[in-house]
Amino acid sequence: MADLHTPLCDLLGIRTPILLAGMAAGPCTPELVAAVSGAGGLGVFGATGMSTDALADDIARARALGARAIGVNVQIARANAPRAEAAALTAALADVRTSLGLPASPADTRPASVSASPRDLVAAALAAGATVVATGLGDPAEIADLAAAAGAPVLAMVATVDEARRAVVSGAAAIIAQGAEAGGHRASFEVPADGRVPLVGTMALVPQVADAVGVPVIATGGIMDGRGLAAALALGAQAVSLGTRFLLATESAASATYRRRLAGLPETATVVTDAVTGRPARWVRNTLTDTLERGPGHIGWGPQRRALDDIRRAANERDAPEYLPMLAGQGAGMAREQPAAEIVAEIAAEAAAVIDRLSR
Template sequence: MPVLTTRLTRLLGIRHPILLAGMAGGPTTPELVGAVSGAGALGVFGVAGMTTDAVHDAVARARELADGAPVGVNVLISPAVPRPGADSRRMDDLLAPLRAELGLPHPAPSAHTPATPVQLVQAGLDAGAAVVATGLGDPAPVAGLARDAGVPLIAMVSTVEEAVLVVESGADVVVAQGGEAGGHRSNFLVQPDGPVPLVGTMALVRQVVRAVDVPVVAAGGIMDGAGMAAALALGASGVQLGTALLVASEAGVPASWRDRVRTARDDETIVTRALSGRPARGLPNVLIGQLDVPGAMGWPQQNAATSDVRRAAAAADRSELMSLWAGQAAALAGPDRPAAEIIAQFIAGALDTIADISALQSD
């Protein structure tokens, strides 16, 4: 089968111009990362919130499964976003009955100090990661590590201004994250409250391509080969997939979350600060309804305060109490199937779309 060769595939040494979004908190398992890389795309591990030992083991395992193909690690670099009126006692009171329902101790035992992005990236590189990726902020703190290790640095942005900034900070690839995208918004400057800037993928990718010289990867709402062809037509050198790979058989995504993704309406996802203190796009549920109240804290406090509930709910497959991050085009996800099949469908679909569009030409 023909392949699509771009600046991205050449830079990263991969066969297909597709990146798995590092999806921290469960979805990116070693099996998923290994399967995506093994299929010729780039598997990226979302390691935010993990211990450095866990990162080392997970990356090493993913590399074994990838059969020699490169794998990457993704960290979240966000400044703290304090919110006026934050009330940790009110949050505790709201979380108490949910913890009881899930059989969790209350208050939650105090968590260990989380590893920093620099420590997480170092652990990934020690285990042989061949790419470093960042989201939510300026990648400068980890740029030196990537450079010293001789691996490409990929940074996700949500505005043209951020795209220019990350290239100045050393990014070799820019991921342009449109407003359709599932998960946390990559806006660097986040207001504690008020409207969230949501530049759409089509508008953003085209402007970022014009603003920077490095390869640009499109992210947000890309769910099949037609979406991928559209991104390439805008000048992107590849696509980054989050929601489309939530239904991969190897993803660490409970069945009830997969079902919500498949049955989502186009207008159903919301952007909320309720679960982490930073804006993120996902499907509404009971947990968001209960925590989206005055007193909710900012990043990272709210994220830490709710993490035991969300983790336990995911383990118990209770979709009403977990984080259901998903993008606006979620309903296009299709049935559960192996990641390699999804990647192959993307490439075949993109090639078909490009041929269909070429066939429109007439004299």
């Protein structure tokens, strides 16, 4: 069998070049992180939106479950200018709110404690035993000194070659090249006022980033199985990072409504828009995304997400996928419910078999 081990595996302290993408808002439970790390990959927490105490508790739990290599991902995104007034957004969502049995205006659902900053989250994670720091949606310079002081490599996610070069200057030890197929927010460091960001596919981005930087590259976006891992290695990557595939892992905290919608999702069923959170992200297209795209525009990264809090809760409670915001990549239809360790083992075995077959 082909050996998938790459130099990056040694840097990250892992055996198999498969990373769980850190996903904010819950999917990356301690059980999921520990299962991926236990299977030889790198489990990564999605820390954005968590309190430092909750993050430290989760890391302690993953360690208690046996995880040694543990990553923590933070979004570096800054506040941006709103394009609409809150009242106009509320008016645009009137039918959605009525359908879900919600009052005409959202209550102020801001959590009592404001979520921690990227620096506070990284400091807390490193103190709790995280061994790798990953960033997305901004320049890793913001946290690089903290990681360096702890001896933890920084993996910076980028969407362009230019951002990859900037991230290396800022101290990234490896680059996660995010292709346009990816579920979740675009990694773009800056988002222009019209919300249009580059959408370079994984196939075109990974080799150009690998040629441009002198550090290892990790491919992400649309990689769902061993064929994807083998292809990423062929393109010059030393590992892959998977988000959407792990959403359906047994240990993920994705809701039942979300899981059912992802299973068998057609490759055409997602859309990139900034109308849901105020920054461009790839979502399952549904009545909610259509309504928001027809609406007045977002009210700013932060306020926009809070404005949808009760809609998200109600859509899950009522099992209403048409109104639930669901991040997902173009490969979602290839995911299925199974334990995370099985996902890692299956992808590694399939990639080795593909490489063996191609090299015969």
